[in-house]
């Protein structure tokens with residue numbers, strides 16, 4: 001995953017906060033491109049093609065800047081006006097940024113309490129950055145909110161100390177690195193533990209509610225020797241009947257788990273199961289193949305199974 005940092009700072013030489021944040025990111029994050037707008041375009045003559053190409057090559061876009069008069073340094077505004085064109089970033093055919101991840105990263109002079117209704121800045125940072133947030137929505141990038149740090153203004157002997165600002169910068173950069181790392185890892189690594197948990201609860205013949213929370217309301221289910229059923233009612237009927245028929249617990253031995261992310265947070269999962277149990281009528285020891293479709297809900301950070309197909313192998 002490539003990270004593109006669009007940096008706006010008119011005097012990086014004198015910077016403490018932004019300069020140190022960038023230094024840490026360069027050390028900690030792989031595959032990163034930093035475009036310092038003020039250095040690239042001191043005359044504000046933005047190379048639109050070069051900037052659009054940089055965006056196209058990125059998976060994660062981060063705007064990094066010091067908060068200036070409740071907004072960004074001027075180069076970023078010029079960049080937005082020139083680069084996010086009709087047919088590229090919005091409008092007909094303007095879906096070139098769709099699905100890229102966006103994060104805002106801002107350093108502030110004012111302390112946290114100043115950005116409250118009774119503080120001297122009156123409004124929250126969340127309120128001040130609404131134009132950026134809406135711009136991101138227009139481009140169909142995925143808005144991941146902002147990372148910020150306060151008390152970064154330095155006036156020798158009067159306002160903050162360089163060492164405090166450097167500590168801020170390290171914490172700030174760590175949060176960005178963590179964000180990038182979390183995106184890189186995606187949610188694929190959470191799926192195997194979920195499948196294991198699902199069958200542990202199955203083997204204990206847990207309450208229906210445990211399973212229903214992970215099944216979409218229109219889940220399609222196919223279980224051997226049953227008609228296909230759709231939705232929670234079908235699951236409830238099948239599972240209640242099955243539970244009444246078991247003597248004791250069940251055992252699911254899983255193997256060959258294969259997980260493919262077909263698109264962002266949509267997964268196709270296949271695996272084999274040796275299924276052993278005892279019902280009122282007979283002993284069961286069979287091999288099954290399962291094929292699931294699952295969506296990872298990033299808001300609730302939970303999986304939702306949309307298709308659950310089980311076939312008998314032998």
Ligand SMILES: Cc1cc2nc3c(=O)[nH]c(=O)nc-3n(C[C@H](O)[C@H](O)[C@H](O)COP(=O)(O)O)c2cc1C
Nearest residue numbers: 015016017018066067068069070107108109110153
């Ligand atoms: C022109 C200008 C405007 C500023 N406006 C704000 C502001 O609106 N709110 C705020 O909290 N800090 C403001 N500051 C303080 C800067 O945000 C702070 O000095 C900066 O984040 C420190 O980062 P640096 O060390 O990378 O320059 C302003 C500073 C300058 C020079």
